[in-house]
Amino acid sequence: MGKKLRIQQQNSGFSLVELIIAIAILVIVTGAVCSFIIITSRNYANGNNDISVQQEAQLALNQISDVIIDATQSINYVGYDESNQPIKALKDSEFIFTPEKKALIVYNTVTPASGEGTEEPSTYADPGTPAEDTSTELHNYMFYWQKSDENLYFSMADAGGRFPMPGEADCVLLAENVTEFQVDLSQVEERRVVKLKLNFQTGTRKFEMANNITVRNKVVINNADIEPLDKRVRVNIKVKKPVVVLEPGETFHFSTPKVTGTNLLNKNVTWKIEGEVSEGTKMLSPNRDGILQIDSEERLKSFDVKVTTEAIDEESKKQAETTITVYVKRVTKVTLNKKSEELLNPNDNIPGKLEVMQGSTVVLVGTVDGVNLGNKCDSCGEDPTGDRYLTGWTVVSGSGSLQNGIQDSDHETATIQIKTDAAVGSTITIRAVSDLSSRRPYGPVQGEITLKVVEKKNPAKPTGGQLQYGDKIKMDELLAGFTTTIDHHVICIRIVDNSGEESDQIVAYHNTGWNIWVEPECFNLDLTKTYTFYMQALEAVSKEHYKEWQEKGGYIGPEPDGVIWNEYINHVSSKAPYGYEGDVFQYSEVYYATLEPPKIAFTYNKKRYVDENIVCDDYNLLSDSWNAVLGDLNFDETQDSSLNISISKRVMNNMTYSLYVGEENDQSQWTKIRTFDADSKQYISTELDNKYVSLSQNSHSPVLNIKDKQQLATSGTYHIVPGFQYTRSPETTLNLVGSQNYDTSNRGTIYYESSNSSIHVTISAETTMDVDSSTFKGGVCFPLPGEMKTDWRFPNLDKTDWQQTNISWGMYFRAIAEGANNLTSITISGVNYRYVPESNAYEVEPYIEQTRDNTLKITISLGVYRCGVNGKKWERQSEAKESNNGTLLFSRNGKEYLTYYPLPTQDNFPFEKEKEEQQYKEGQYINGYEKTNLLNGSTEGINCARIYCEYDKNTKTYTLTLAEGEETKDNFWTIRRIYGKYQWEAGMAKWSRIKDAQAYVDTTANLNMNLDGQVYRTFIPEVSDSNYWNGNSNEVWRDLAFYQDGDVTGNTRKQLSCKLKRQQSNGIDMIEIWDNGGNSCYGKYQYDSTLKCWKLSGN
Secondary structure (H helix, E strand, C coil): CCCCCCCCCCCCCCCHHHHHHHHHHHHHHHHHHHHHHHHHHHHHHHHHHHHHHHHHHHHHHHHHHHHHHCCCCEEEEEEECCCCCEEECCEHHHCCCCCCEEEEEEECCCCCECCCCCCCHHHHCCCCCCCCCCCCCCCCEEEEEECCCCEEEEEECCCCCCCCCCCCCCEEEEECCEEEEEEECCCHHHHCEEEEEEEEEECCEEEEEEEEEECCCCCEECCECCCCCCCCCEEEEECCCCEEEECCCCEEECCCCEEEEECCCCCCEEEEEECCCCCCCEECCCCCCCEEECCCCCCCCEEEEEEEEEEEECCCCEEEEEEEEEEECEEEEEEEEEEEEECCCCCCCCCCCCEEECCCEEEEEEEEEEECCCCCCCCCCCCHHHHHCEEEEEEEECHHHEEEEEEEECCCEEEEEECCCCCCCCEEEEEEEEHHHHCCCCCCCEEEEEEEEECCCCCCEECCCCCCECCCEECHHHHCCCCCCCCEEEEEEEEEECCCCCCCEEEEEEEECCCCEECHHHCCCCCCCCEEEEEEEEEEEEHHHHHHHHHHCCCCCCCCHHHHHHHHHHCECCCCCCCECCCCEEECCCEEEEECCCCCEEEECCEEEECCCEECCCEEHHHCCCCCCCCCCEECCCCCHHHCECHHHHHHHHEEEEEEECCCCCHHHCEEEEEEECCCCEEEECCCECCCEEEEEECCEEEEEECCCCCHHHCEEEEEEEEEEEECCCCCCCCEEEEECCCCCCCCEEEEECHHHCEEEEEECCCCEEEECCCCEEEECCCCHHHHCCCCCCCCCCCCCCEECCCCCCEEEEEEECCCCCCEEEEECEEEEEEEHHHCEEEEEEEEEEEECCCEEEEEECCEEEEECCCCCEEEEECCEEEECCCEEEEECCEEEEECCCCCCCCCCCCCCCCCCCEEEEEEEEEEEEHHHCCCCCEEEEEEEEEEEEEECCCCEEEEEEEEEEEEECCCEEEEEEEEEEEEECCCCCCEEEECCEEEEEECCCEEEEECCEEEEECCCCCCCCCCCCCCCCEEEEEEEEEECCCCCCCCCEEEEEEEEEEEECCEEEEEEEECCCCCEEEEEEEECCCCEEEEEEC
16 A cells, blocks of 8 residues: 655744734824824924024014114105095004004104104204214115905105105015004103014914004104105016126026016016027927027027016006026037148148148147127036037048057147058048037037048258348358368259249359359349249269379369359259259268248237238327327337348338228229329329328338328328338349349349238217218217217107107208218208117118109118217117108110109000000100209209100000101101100009110111112002002102111211002902113012012012
């Protein structure tokens, strides 16, 4: 029998009863603990509230006590009835109503007493009290309580004696939750005691504060005249920051604006974005909170946010509003450039802007462009110093051409080194990222530069000295490696024009001894260009002859010039540094030096300017200044290497100054006054010289003199261009071995102009408004806002709607016309003006209205201008504009004239409308006005012999022809001279000119005939014309007149006596034209009834 295995099960845990009991115990304990915590917290909060209320009550009571204790004149207690009239009382029980507005007013200065005038302070002084120090500044105070908001306010009277009320900036909230405010003045006169009681309540907690305050001085009770409460609501608004700078993707909470006013309970405002912004740029709701979110893709440079009060000012009947300008700061572009390149051979031609040379070290520089960069962001508060920083310098491509990639970099530059064996023509691309944009949601903004590798040149050594005009440098180092046995050498110099415009000059010349001098003035060079001198020495004796001399002795001399030159010129390298590569002569290393154009220097305002333009401070003719026009400007005689010329030898005694005037930066646009002529080597004066200004020299410095400071035509921008006369005078004579392209001529004295060192100064006459219109261009002395306030012509200056000046006969202003010599004046018809509160500025629009000869009405707005309330200059907001009722333009004597000629839509149109037959009017005179100056320009009239009007019913177009005169020859050839031909169709506001003034032929000629090889035209009536054909006769004799097409003089007229035969064939009229004798036929013609002309059909 098998055994049964018995397994004992272990069932451990809690029963359901046990679990329920445990939970019940836990709930009871937890409830007790929570109740304890809640009760404790509530008691703590209540205790805190009590402490806060007591502290606020104590502070308020202390403030009131301090004021009452120091009272010197009178104490007044009033309650205001429903009509806001003040009712005085010694204590609250005396009020016959329950006031919901009360005030305790303490006067420390002479009070506005009721009854008979005011009393002196000494009247109220206690004889036993020491006299007050009257030098102490005293004020009057008011404590004001109102039931509506249960607040207690404190204010101090202003200079006019008025107490600011709640809502105004100078009315301070002293205590909140004040449910009752009571004052008792019944014991002041007897015991000098003021009883005060304040009741406070927050939630369900109430607190009462009472105190008896003793007045130090004897005072009067309720003797002041108290003004009724002005309960009209007035509201003003001012933002803390009218301009903020934010970045895309930011959310910004504007500071709560300061809303002030009188009787102002609602200080809520609304915020609204003005203008078209990106979809994600918005005010977050609710729009009362002033939270602005900028779209991460916002592209606007700036936009406005308008802040408007909910409260309405009861005086202006408008809500108060102001504007905050939001500037959106963002990076838009990164540009990389090559800043510098250090070459292995400094003599190598500098590669282009996008080229780098093998083996060179290149410094790249980046610029970050954007909107509002450099301004601190009001949201993130980040230091704007790094707004233009770069980061992330990386090699995008071409790393194989670089030595160790980017070797060094900072927030502005990066350094790379090109391998000496980098493949010529390969490219290297470098990238950098704007650091600011890399940390912003719209970024990153990056820039790249691609550089092309160019071949390095052969090495050369720099000289130890500097080449400059008027001097020479010693080049003994050329002979350093030669034997001292031979003291005869050939100096080879190649002069390269670095611009590549001139061919290289190559010279070889003899030099004996061991001193070598190189002098630029031995060469006829252009002073405006930069040259590189490559210098090398050859021994004048060949290696072979020198060796023979060493072996055999005897006489040794230089090789013939031809031998030396041919060997050198045929074996000189064609690449820089152009060294000799032959083996006939011993040669030195090649040295190089650069010869730059000469420069001059000036000092001005304690700064030295070398080859720089100088802009002197403006000189104002109206400032009555006796200072020199050019200030302390002086020619600098200091000699240094930066000038590239010997100042003492070649410049100082040869200085010239040319004087120009002109507003442009381009010298070619300037007007000459007195200039030095390069050809004649003399000054040439124009009629302007010494008319307003003159130019002289004090030693070597220019002096600008004003002839008459009352001549306003002196105003302008003057330019003084220095120069000097240069005479090439070499001290060295070259004993030539040979030369190529060597210019041996001496052009004598030449003129060199140092335009880079030009001096600019503006002489001005300041006005308040710059006008640029068709009727006047210049400055106008228009009244500034401060002057307008006292000018009766500008009433109601505080109105924000456009209004007109209070005048009927125009306004007269002093002015300075552009280019005028003296003051002038302009008369305007009126001014539109308004106040712009958000800018605290005024806008004005002067305008001129005029009707010329009761025909042409012209209205010219001089533009809209804005100036701050305390501003000194009217700034133009919109350009001048002109309107008129002119409809027709004609030309006379090279000028255009505008006139009014009625349109077909107008009642005074002089022709029958929509009539197809040609109409005309005779003897019409039309007056026109110069188009470029309608208001004051010249008048020109045209006397029209006829004005033709034609109407095309198909196109519904009118055609107007102004005929000066016409002449008809032979009854068919009309020569008409017109002032112009015009068209008009529906919708047009003016007549459109389709033909200018000209002469043309209007003819009924209907037959062409070839005479003497030329085509002539004549008129022959149809065969049905019985008068012409003598009834039924088939033959007539007629004298026919012929003209060449387009003949407007009649000079081509020919006349033929002809015999005309007519016949009809198949219903077609035919004619033959014979000579008078009937011997020769000029031609046979058939009549085209459609074209109404005779066509040649045979001879």
